[in-house]
Amino acid sequence: MDRAGILEFFKKHEFEPKLPQADAFAAQPANQATWKGHHYEHFPAKGPWDRARDFAASRTHNGRKGYLATVTSKGEGEFVRQLAGESFWLGASDSGVEGDWRWVQGPERDTLFWRGIGTQGSAQEGSFAGWRAHEPNNADGVKDEDCATMGPSGEWNDVPCTQFTGLVVEYGDEPIPHQPEEEGVSKQEL
Ligand SMILES: [Ca+2]
Ligand SMILES: [Ca+2]
Numbered sequence: 001m002d003r004a005g006i007l008e009f010f011k012k013h014e015f016e017p018k019l020p021q022a023d024a025f026a027a028q029p030a031n032q033a034t035w036k037g038h039h040y041e042h043f044p045a046k047g048p049w050d051r052a053r054d055f056a057a058s059r060t061h062n063g064r065k066g067y068l069a070t071v072t073s074k075g076e077g078e079f080v081r082q083l084a085g086e087s088f089w090l091g092a093s094d095s096g097v098e099g100d101w102r103w104v105q106g107p108e109r110d111t112l113f114w115r116g117i118g119t120q121g122s123a124q125e126g127s128f129a130g131w132r133a134h135e136p137n138n139a140d141g142v143k144d145e146d147c148a149t150m151g152p153s154g155e156w157n158d159v160p161c162t163q164f165t166g167l168v169v170e171y172g173d174e175p176i177p178h179q180p181e182e183e184g185v186s187k188q189e190l
Contacts, residue, residue, distance in 0.1 A: 029169075035079045039171040040069065042084045046164040049147040052089045057105060061171040067091055067106030069168040071150065072113075077130050080168050081154040089167045090156065092148040098138065101129070101148070107173045131156045 029041035039061050047055075052068060059066030068091030071077045080088075092113070094101045099121065101114035113127035118137045123129040130150070136158035138145045147161035159165075 031083050031085075033079075033083055035076065037172075038076075039064070040080055040083055041066075041169045042080075042088065042166065043169065044086065044166045046166050048164065049089050049093070049161040052165070052167040053091065053105065056091070056167060056169045059169050059171075060176055063176060064171040065106075065174045065176050066169040066171055067109075067174060068104070069150075069170045070103045070106050070108045070172075071130060071156075072103075072108060072128050074128065074130070077128075077150070077154055080170075081150060081152070084150070084166070084168055085152065087149050087151050087165055089165050090148040090150055091170075092156075093146050093161070094136070094158070095146040095161070098146075099136075101136065106170060129156070130154065 030044050032039065032041040034040070041059070041061075043055075056066045056068045068089055069080055070091050071080060091103055091105050092101050093104050096102065099116050100112055103109060103111050103113065111127070112124050114121055114123055114129045114131070114136070116122060118134045121131075121136065132151070132153075132155035135156060136145065136148070138158060139160075143160060145158035145160055147159060147163075148156050149159055149163075149165055150156050
C-alpha cells in the first residue's frame with residue numbers, strides 16, 4: 001500500500017477502536033518545513049495524545065530528537081498552523097495539576113506556561129499561550145480535558161486526551177542522548 005493508501009485507510013478507520021494505533025503515525029509526514037532553525041513535520045494520521053507524544057519522541061531528524069510541537073510565540077504558532085492546515089496535538093498537558101499547563105517534551109519540558117481555567121487563567125511570566133477565548137475550560141467540569149490542540153484557525157483548546165487527532169513533530173535544541181538511560185539501572189539507584 002502506498003502512502004496515500006495508508007493515510008486513506010487510517011482516515012476511514014480513525015474511530016475504529018481496534019485500529020493499530022502505534023502504527024497509525026508511521027506513515028511519512030504529509031508536510032515538513034524549517035522555521036528559525038527548528039524543523040517541523042505534520043502527520044495527519046490520527047490517534048490519542050499519549051500515542052502521539054510517544055511517536056514524536058521516537059522520531060529523529062539531523063541528529064535531533066523529536067517532540068510534540070511546543071508553540072512558544074505567535075510567529076511559531078502561525079507557522080505550524082499553516083504547515084498543518086488542520087487540528088493537531090500540542091505537547092501541552094495539565095494532567096498533573098488541573099489548570100497548570102506545562103510543555104511535556106523538548107527544550108521547554110516542564111515549563112509552566114499557563115495557570116487557571118478560561119478567563120480566570122493567565123499566561124505565566126514570559127510565556128506565550130494561544131488559547132481560544134474561554135479556553136482552557138476543562139469542558140466546564142463536565143469531563144476531563146487535559147491535552148491541548150491547535151485548531152485550523154490557530155487557536156488552542158483543551159480536549160480529552162483520548163480524542164483522535166493528528167500531530168506536528170518539532171525538532172529543536174534537543175540532541176539525541178549519546179547513551180540512552182537504562183531503565184533497570186535507574187530503578188536500582190532508587
Ligand atoms: Ca517550539
Ligand atoms: Ca476545552
